[in-house]
Amino acid sequence: xxxxLQVSGLVKRFGGLVATxxxxxxxxEGESLGLIGPNGAGKTTVFSQIxxxxxxxxxxxxxxGQEISGLSTPQRIRAGVSRTxxxxxxxxxxxxxxNIRVGLMPDDIWxxxxxxxxxxxxxxxALSVGFSETDLGRSPAELAMGDLRKLEMARTMxxxxxxMLLDEVFAGLTVGEIAQISDLIQSMRKDGMTFLIVSHDxxxxxxxxxxxxxxxxxxxxxxxxxxDVMNDTAVQASYLGGV
Amino acid sequence: xxxxxxxxxxxxxxxxxxxxxxxVVSNGTLRTMIFANYLAIFAISWDVLSGRTGYVSFxxxxxxxxxxYTTAILTKRFDVPVEISIPVAVVVTMIAGLLxxxxxxxxxxxxxxxxxxxxxxxxxxxxxVIRPDLTGGxxxxxxxxxxxxxAANGYYLSTALMLSxxxxxxxxxxxxxxTALAAIGxxxxxxxxxxxxxxxLKAFAFLTSALIAGLGxxxxxxxxxxxxxxxxxxxxxxxxxxVAALLGGTSTIIGPxxxxxxxxxxxxxxxPVLPGAERYFVYGAIALLLYMYQPKGLVELAQRGFxxxxxGGLA
Numbered sequence: 001x002x003x004x005l006q007v008s009g010l011v012k013r014f015g016g017l018v019a020t021x022x023x024x025x026x027x028x029e030g031e032s033l034g035l036i037g038p039n040g041a042g043k044t045t046v047f048s049q050i051x052x053x054x055x056x057x058x059x060x061x062x063x064x065g066q067e068i069s070g071l072s073t074p075q076r077i078r079a080g081v082s083r084t085x086x087x088x089x090x091x092x093x094x095x096x097x098x099n100i101r102v103g104l105m106p107d108d109i110w111x112x113x114x115x116x117x118x119x120x121x122x123x124x125x126a127l128s129v130g131f132s133e134t135d136l137g138r139s140p141a142e143l144a145m146g147d148l149r150k151l152e153m154a155r156t157m158x159x160x161x162x163x164m165l166l167d168e169v170f171a172g173l174t175v176g177e178i179a180q181i182s183d184l185i186q187s188m189r190k191d192g193m194t195f196l197i198v199s200h201d202x203x204x205x206x207x208x209x210x211x212x213x214x215x216x217x218x219x220x221x222x223x224x225x226x227x228d229v230m231n232d233t234a235v236q237a238s239y240l241g242g243v
Numbered sequence: 244x245x246x247x248x249x250x251x252x253x254x255x256x257x258x259x260x261x262x263x264x265x266x267v268v269s270n271g272t273l274r275t276m277i278f279a280n281y282l283a284i285f286a287i288s289w290d291v292l293s294g295r296t297g298y299v300s301f302x303x304x305x306x307x308x309x310x311x312y313t314t315a316i317l318t319k320r321f322d323v324p325v326e327i328s329i330p331v332a333v334v335v336t337m338i339a340g341l342l343x344x345x346x347x348x349x350x351x352x353x354x355x356x357x358x359x360x361x362x363x364x365x366x367x368x369x370x371x372v373i374r375p376d377l378t379g380g381x382x383x384x385x386x387x388x389x390x391x392x393x394a395a396n397g398y399y400l401s402t403a404l405m406l407s408x409x410x411x412x413x414x415x416x417x418x419x420x421x422t423a424l425a426a427i428g429x430x431x432x433x434x435x436x437x438x439x440x441x442x443x444l445k446a447f448a449f450l451t452s453a454l455i456a457g458l459g460x461x462x463x464x465x466x467x468x469x470x471x472x473x474x475x476x477x478x479x480x481x482x483x484x485x486v487a488a489l490l491g492g493t494s495t496i497i498g499p500x501x502x503x504x505x506x507x508x509x510x511x512x513x514x515p516v517l518p519g520a521e522r523y524f525v526y527g528a529i530a531l532l533l534y535m536y537q538p539k540g541l542v543e544l545a546q547r548g549f550x551x552x553x554x555g556g557l558a
Contacts, residue, residue, distance in 0.1 A: 051436075077438035089436070091429040094422070102426050103437045105419055109447050112419040159438045 002065040004029040004163050004194045005050070005081070010059035012045055012218070019045045020056065021218040027163065029064075032185075032195040034205050034212035034226065042218035043198045044086060047165050050196075051083050052076050063163065074107055082161035086168040088148040090140035090155075097122045097136040099151055103158025121158075129154045130180050146177030153184065163194040170201040178204050202230070254410060261402050270394040277394070277466065279507035280401035284408050284459035286487040286499035291412060292452035293485075294493030295421070296445060297428035298347050302359030303484055304476050305343070305366050306453050310336040310460030312370060315387050315470050316377050325388060325465060333457040340453025344446055351431075367476035378472075385469040390462070397466055404462055405500070408455055413496040415451075424448050425494055479523060483510075486530050492540025501541050 003026040012020040019042045027033050035043050048054040050061055052073040061069050068076050091099050100122045105112055126136055129150040140148060149169060156164060166185070170178050178201070185195065185208050199205040205212075205226075212229040214222040222232040229235055265273055285307060293299045313332035317323040323331075346358045370378040378384070391397045415421065423444055426434045434441050464470050474480065483506060491502025506526060513522040537544050 053432075072440070073435045074438045074440045077436070082438070083436065085436070089430050089433040091426045091433065093429055094426070098422055101419065101422060102434065102439070105423060105437070105439060107439050107443075109420060109443060112423060113415065114418075117419055117422075155433075155437060 001028065003027060003062070004031070004064060005196065006060075006062040007046075007050070008060045008062075010046070010049060010061070011057045012042075012049055012054060013057050019218050020049065020059075023059070023215065023218065023220055025213050025220070025223070027194055027196060029162070029194055030189075030192045031211075032189055032197065032209045034209035035196060035198045035215065036200075036202065036205070036212055036229070037215040040217075041215050043215065044167055045218070046215075047083055047167055047196075047198065050076075050081065050165060077159050077161070078107060080160075080162035081165065082156045082159045082163075083165035084149070084152045084156050084167055084169060086171060088145075088152045090143075090148060090151055092140055095137050095139060096126055096131060096143075096151055096154075099140065100125050100154050100158050103155035125154045125158055128157070129184055144177075145172040146174065146180065149173065149177070149181060150184075153181070157188075161193075163196070164188075166195060166197045166199075168198055168200065170199055170204050182208060254413075258406055261406065262399070265395045265398055273394040273398040275507060275511050276504075277397050277401045279504045280398075280405040281459055281463045281466070282483065282487055282507055283405050283500045283503035284455060285484045286491070286503045287408055287412055287496060288452045288455035288459060289484050290488045290493050290496070290499045291416075291424075291455065292448050294488055294499070295416075295424040295428055296448050297431075298351060298445070298448075299356045300343070300359045300452075301356045301481065301485075302343070302361070302363035303456060304481055305359070305363040306336050306339055306456035307460035307463075308363075308366050308370070308472075308475050309339040310457030311464040311470055311475065312378060313457075314461040315384050315464050318388050318465075319384060319386065320377055325390065329458075329461045329465075332461040333454055336457025336460065337450050337453045340449045340456075341446070343453075344449040347445055347449070348442060363476055363481070367472060370472050379470065381472065383469065383471040383473075387464055387468050387470060389468045390465045401462070401466065404458070408458070409496055409500055412451075412455070416494075416496060420444075420447065428494075479520075482523075486526065490530055490533060490540055492542035495540075495542050498540050498542040505541065 005027040007026070008024045010020050010023040011018070023046065025033070035046065037043050045054060049056045052068070052071060056069065060067055063076070063079050063081055066079060068079055071079065091102060097119070101117050104118055104121060123133065123136060127133070131147070131150060131154070135147070140151065143151065169181055173181065182204060189195065189208070195208070197205060197208060209226060211224060212226045213220055214229050214232065214235045221234045222229045264276070285303065288306070289300060289303050310332045313335045314325065314328040317328035317331060318325055343359060343362060347355055350358065371381050391400050423434065423439060427441055427444055431441055434444070487502035487506045488499040489502070490505060491500065492498030509526055509529070510522055513525055517525065533540065
């Protein structure tokens with residue numbers, strides 16, 4: 001079966017620093033994979049390479065069998081992979097609905113001009129991540145961190161991804177907000193979404209993933225079920241401090 | 244972002260009012276308004292690019308100059324009719340707009356602003372030294388064909404042009420393209436992260452801005468009947484365009500229009516009191532105060548006032 005996402009022999013160097021060192025992993029359609037590691041392990045760098053925001057020095061990235069390394073970020077998104085960011089990046093002077101509208105836009109200037117925004121879909125996406133109808137007109141400045149993450153999720157979902165990369169999706173959230181986002185991810189998993197999730201909040205991450213990989217200094221040091229990875233001596237000894 | 248009935252009423256009122264104005268004001272005032280109309284066109288052109296996308300152009304007279312020089316040279320030196328020279332000037336300006344786009348693919352912020360300033364300076368130097376027999380060199384050109392006679396006709400033409408540009412840009416920016424361009428100004432990376440090609444969007448913004456600048460530059464030179472490089476590439480002219488857009492309120496279309504009229508009349512009425520360059524000190528001070536206390540411009544100030552009035556009325 002063709003993997004939803006297949007990363008093979010990925011290498012990224014910043015001068016003398018090897019940020020990603022011959023990393024390979026695959027993700028089947030409908031699967032949820034956790035990517036864990038300490039600060040500076042290179043998790044976000046992996047995301048950036050998958051999205052084309054950083055170009056790898058060598059290695060391949062295939063999305064549903066298609067090599068996407070030569071594509072720009074927008075082209076990769078159109079191919080079916082989208083990400084959220086560790087620090088949400090909303091469009092500050094736009095409402096919640098307008099933020100989602102940008103994600104729903106066709107990458108075609110003529111269609112942007114002649115066709116009307118799909119306000120029903122904007123609303124549907126906003127409600128699906130837990131916003132209420134009255135939130136549609138609110139500005140990001142009025143939103144708490146949990147709402148900003150929900151907005152980021154909604155805008156990412158608006159691009160109709162088949163694979164979603166979630167970066168530190170629980171950072172800065174309250175317990176209630178973590179539960180809300182977790183429920184959302186679980187419901188999307190039930191609908192068949194494929195996830196690659198980075199999180200430092202391991203207890204929150206565990207129920208959301210089928211298996212995990214651990215990296216340190218860009219090198220994979222463990223792979224398997226969440227408990228296998230957490231019990232791995234290399235993982236415990238080297239950077240999780242014996243968790 | 245949708246169109247409401249009062250939008251049509253407001254535009255209808257503005258258009259009717261502007262076309263009835265020659266019946267009630269003097270020719271002198273009309274001439275001031277003609278300049279305000281062209282300044283509004285230039286400010287809208289600047290705003291479509293810089294106000295929306297955040298790519299601040301310090302070289303807009305470069306685009307205006309390309310439009311003005313192209314039609315002036317074609318009509319005066321080669322006897323090309325204006326019906327052809329003006330569209331050609333607009334197309335040439337749009338090609339020049341793509342030239343300005345190239346640095347924007349790699350740089351933004353103050354570096355981009357400096358590069359655009361360099362474009363303006365480059366053209367200023369070029370028109371003086373390269374083929375002065377065509378460009379008129381440092382003295383510029385005079386005796387260029389004019390399109391209208393008399394202040395009233397000049398006013399009608401410039402008003403029709405300004406309102407056509409304003410209404411079409413307003414309608415265009417009400418569509419999703421306006422949202423997408425504004426999104427670039429807020430967070431370009433997030434626009435790419437939403438699956439949109441920012442290069443294509445920026446190219447659209449630059450081309451649209453250049454189209455308006457070329458159109459404005461070409462018609463303006465056929466109103467003046469002369470072309471003076473020192474005035475066209477004067478830093479005060481550049482700042483007048485930028486301050487008009489900022490003062491009125493960027494990303495609004497109506498803002499740059501209001502800003503242009505405010506600036507023009509302010510400078511005009513200050514002329515008897517402050518005949519020299521001191522006038523620019525006054526508008527600089529007003530601009531500074533407004534940015535400090537109301538950075539979103541006069542339109543926002545008016546909207547807030549209107550909302551307060553409405554709340555007061557309801558209370």
